[in-house]
Amino acid sequence: MTETDNNPVQTTEGRRAGFAAIIGAPNAGKSTLVNRLTGSKVSIVTQKVQTTRFPIRGIALHENAQIVLVDTPGVFNPRRRLDRAMVASAWAGAEDADVVVHLVDAQAHLGAEGRDGTPADRKSAEDTETIITNLNRMGQKVILALNKIDGMRRDTLLALSHKLFETGAYSEVFMISAETGDGVDDLKARLAAAMPEGPWLYPEDQSADVPARVLAAEITREKVYLRVHEELPYSAAVETTSFEERADGSARIEQTIYVERESQRPIVLGKGGQTLKWIGQKSREELEELFERKVHLFLTVKVDAKWQDTKALYTQFGLDFDV
């Protein structure tokens, strides 16, 4: 870069970038927090538990820092193989991160302690205990973010924060409301400070559309997995090659499904292309719901023998089906 560039040299100096893992029981408010931190809609927010089915990245910017958020899937007791993969992926994401935030639903926690607690409150408190046990095992100090403080009494919150802090898992406590944004700026500044010095991990102008592309690829990959996992357990990857918003408000998405061997292509295509059609249809329906717009989805199947080599990179934020 030269002095004559529009971006003067000093803007890239003192930059920070890294990963922040957000871990928490289902329904703790992780997606809401990620959306609040990034300012964009990257995760599905719903009343239903376990809607975050894959680790989605969002990118938050704070002054000179780029914070790549690893939005971990719900941590629950894994039964099915896919669930185990998700839990393993959650903890792997946490261990690799520069900073870990444990998000706790303060309202559910207090509900579980009182007489009016619902079964969901008790489950949430149980999950929090499981997470604390794992956090202590991990050996890395974690930031406790007590969420949903809106409408809660300060003294009750302080007592809860004190109790959780005594577990020894945390280095500090933030009280936030992901919904109203209360306390979120302070947490964001803290995450920014925890990022190591270095160049940004993503170009500035790409920050906004990375999550949507990754999310769209994960949705199609899930459909591939659902349909052909018996014949093709580990060897498909999906990449979003183009994501365009069109003037009529719809989105045109092009994706490539990679398989390792020529013999695997017909598995994904199916008889007369029926399997690929099913994958495309299911994925498009979910993408339309997620992006709240009409989606034109174009899928291509390619053979890439080197896929195993790039697998490590790819699975960094995806599910590891080898678990």
Ligand SMILES: Nc1nc2c(ncn2[C@@H]2O[C@H](COP(=O)(O)OP(=O)(O)OP(=O)(O)O)[C@@H](O)[C@H]2O)c(=O)[nH]1
């Ligand atoms: N009152 C209140 N509700 C919140 C707050 N943050 C999130 N919620 C609500 O809690 C519910 C769960 O939020 P999500 O962001 O979907 O939670 P999650 O942890 O991503 O959930 P999973 O994806 O199921 O793991 C939603 O109904 C949110 O509107 C908050 O600060 N205050």
